[in-house]
Amino acid sequence: MTQWTECSYTEACIAQASGAQIQICLTSHHIDGCCWQDRDTVLLDYPMTYGQGHWKFRYSVPTLKSRPDLMPPRALQLAGEVLAFGETKYPDEKWKRMTADDHIAASLRHLLEHLAGNLNDSESTKLHLTHSFVRLGMALERYITQR
Secondary structure (H helix, E strand, O other): OOOOEEEOHHHHHHHHHOOOEEEEEOOOOOOOOOOEEEEOOOHHHOOOOOOOOOOEEEEEOOOOOOOHHHOOHHHHHHHHHHHHHHHHHOOOOHHHHOOHHHHHHHHHHHHHHHHOOOOEOOOOOOEHHHHHHHHHHHHHHHHHHHO
16 A cells, blocks of 8 residues: 655655655645646646645655665675684674774775775785675664664
């Protein structure tokens, strides 16, 4: 079932810019007998006149399903290798006791090493980019659970 939210013209324009589906009531006098029509064109291009009544707008934002299958599989495989190395160096899921900021700092250190031309971590021999990617994932997880 689609959830529609009634809104003003300005709110409809903003919602449309965000990808929402817009409907407009084509009768200027509406009580309960509004004729809703989908609008594919940008509302700003449509001349809005108020006249004797006013136009009525509503929008719905499509529900997006999570798509983890779109993650690049090779990146996930490399991340798994870095996680396996990290588990041997830091057992007992130590990363869960660190803050999001700690993980962000570690991610930045790996990113800076990569930017300096040092592609592989000297200890794990894995790419610094992969370490950075893993640490950002940990930071995101900690951020979500810390709130």
